[in-house]
Amino acid sequence: MVEEQSLVTALKSQDLREKAFRELITTYKERLYWHIRKIVLNHDDADDVLQNTFIKVFRNIDKFQGESKLYTWMYRIATNESITFINKKAKKLQVTSEEVQQAALSNLKEDVYFExxxxxxxxxxxxxxxxxxxxxxxxxxxxxxxxxxxxxxxxxxxxxxxxxxxxxxxxxxxxxxxxxxxx
Amino acid sequence: MENDKKKYTSGFKVPSSYFEALDDKLFSIVSEDKFPENTGFNVPEDYFETLEEKILSKTIHEKESKVISIFKRKNIWYTTSIAASILMLLFLNWNKSNTNITNWELAEIETYIYNNLDIEAQEVAQLLNEEDLESLQWESLSITEETIENYLLDSLDDTSLLIE
Structure with a gap:
């Protein structure tokens, strides 16, 4: 918890934020990626959402008040970003979000990144x-x-x-x- | 028998709904054993190794461009001109490319942008630096004050911005 607090402090500091942000990405990239991937199913989509998640974290870190763990806050952002991504895709294709997921699912068998x-x-x-x-x-x-x-x-x-x-x-x-x- | 039970109560208690939830809990544990442990998803080689730089280039190392906040400008007409000009330029470009949307009204273009382009007003503002704004030829666009005023009245929620 102390470690997390110091990481958050560093993220909010102009001088330390690059090092801290690198550390943040290194620590959480895989966990967040797999969380997102299980929602959107496709690697390219997961990559887009993951990057957006970290960009949002970076832009909003000053608003993080420490009421929850940093990790759960990031998970929440990742979840919202994934759902928003699916909903936007559905809107663009004029189908339901369930249909978007079904389409992603039917592509899994041919997906080179699904083993x-x-x-x-x-x-x-x-x-x-x-x-x-x-x-x-x-x-x-x-x-x-x-x-x-x-x-x-x-x-x-x-x-x-x-x-x-x-x-x-x-x-x-x-x-x-x-x-x-x-x- | 009933009396005996009461006589020898142990004093131990369980959380409320413990026994009701126990069935579900046990069922889940037994069922989970039949599920595969992993998803089977994979990632391209070196994906995670190259991720930091990709994200940093979009955040900390992002080329700093001068962001002009449209609501901080003193001259609201200047701001309005930018918004109206962007719409007009898009309209003119579509006309030039002979697409079948030449007869679209401004409102329709706005709806099209809103529904089909995944951009926000702030992102559009960030695309324009001061040089871009200066190079826009305001005179040739011939937008009347009335058009601008109408556009503002239709688009802004806070009409107090119009009062100078």
């Missing part, structure tokens, strides 16, 4: 079939092992609500995997 086997592809199909909030909760809890308390800050939802969302998501995914015979 998943059939069960991994099937899991992605199952996750994409969930409502957006449940997708986020499942991905962050199952793959990233984020605590419910941290999730609560990131998604602005009560811990009880998140637990319920996660269990519903797991049930739906289990049913999906058991019933889906398309592979």
């Amino acid at each position: 998943g086997n059939e069960i991994q592809l099937k899991l992605q199909r199952a996750i994409t079939s969930l409502p957006q909030k449940q997708q986020l909760v499942f991905n962050m809890k199952y793959f990233d092992d984020i605590t419910y308390e941290e999730l609560s800050t990131i998604l602005d939802t009560s811990v009880g609500g998140l637990k319920s969302s996660y269990h519903i998501a797991v049930k739906k995914i289990t049913t999906f995997l058991e019933n889906d015979e398309t592979f």
Whole structure:
């Protein structure tokens, strides 16, 4: 926590901010990338959103008051950026955001940056079939092992609500995997 | 039997809804075992190694261009001219390229920009440096004061800006 505080102080300082920002990117780039990638599914899109996330962090660091952990604040920005990205794409293509995700999903099999086997592809199909909030909760809890308390800050939802969302998501995914015979 | 239970209560307590939530918790744990541990997603070689420089070039190392805040200018007419000129230039350019939108009204162009171009007013302002602004030939655009006034009345929420 002390380390995080000093990093935030350095980020807000004119003299130290380059070194601090480099450190910030190095520390969080992979975690944020994989979080974003699981939402947008495609590498190029994830790269765009990740860069936008860091640009937003850089431009708004002065507004960060330390009410939450820096890490959860960045996760929140990354989540919002990913959702905004999908919504903008949907608006541009005049389709729904679900259709954008379905299109990204159907390209996965041919994606050179997807090396998943059939069960991994099937899991992605199952996750994409969930409502957006449940997708986020499942991905962050199952793959990233984020605590419910941290999730609560990131998604602005009560811990009880998140637990319920996660269990519903797991049930739906289990049913999906058991019933889906398309592979 | 009931009386015995009450007589020998241990004093231990569980969080509220503990037993109700336990089923879900256990189900999730058992189900998760059947899910793959990884996503299968991959990234291009050296992607993470080159990421810092890419982001720094768009933030800290970004070439500093003089940003002109349109709302800090004392002369509101000057600002208005910029906005109206950008629209007019776009309109003229479209005319030149013989596209099928030559008859568009300014309002339609504005709607088109709003719906189709992923830019914000501030980003447009950042594209123009002082030299660009000086090179704009205001006279040749022949925008009347009335047009400007109408544009401002339609576009600005705060009409107090019009009072000089």
